[in-house]
Amino acid sequence: QVQLVESGGGLVQPGGSLRLSCAASGSIFSSRHMGWYRQAPGKERELVATITRAGTTNYADSLKGRFTISRDNAKNTAYLQMNSLKPEDTAVYYCNYVMMARGTPVPLYAWGQGTLVTVSS
Numbered sequence: 001q002v003q004l005v006e007s008g009g010g011l012v013q014p015g016g017s018l019r020l021s022c023a024a025s026g027s028i029f030s031s032r033h034m035g036w037y038r039q040a041p042g043k044e045r046e047l048v049a050t051i052t053r054a055g056t057t058n059y060a061d062s063l064k065g066r067f068t069i070s071r072d073n074a075k076n077t078a079y080l081q082m083n084s085l086k087p088e089d090t091a092v093y094y095c096n097y098v099m100m101a102r103g104t105p106v107p108l109y110a111w112g113q114g115t116l117v118t119v120s121s
Helices: none
Strands: 003-007 010-012 018-025 033-039 046-051 057-059 067-072 077-082 091-101 104-107 115-119
Touching: 003 091, 018 033, 018 091, 018 115, 033 067, 033 077, 033 104, 046 067, 046 077, 057 067, 077 091
Parallel strands: 010 115
Antiparallel strands: 003 018, 018 077, 033 046, 033 091, 046 057, 067 077, 091 104, 091 115
């Protein structure tokens, strides 16, 4: 029913760039807010960015504007452009539908497999 598949991860050098994709199946994509999350080794899953169904974006303060979230409703796909990557960005990245609860995004569905991003020399 609800299926989200992340892709685009891989090995990249510090300072490099990578674009992740989140392909959605079904008919609800264009009417839902989306979020990107990540989980680094030994750490809890954390929010990276959100984009509303209307295209309004928000980012975690710690990212310093290095990441950009976008969406293409015609392709049922969300993206995460990652620039100036640092070793501490190494993590498994996940996407999910979210709802806004008092300004806080809440993931709505079960987590998929994610895509691994490794930043290393």
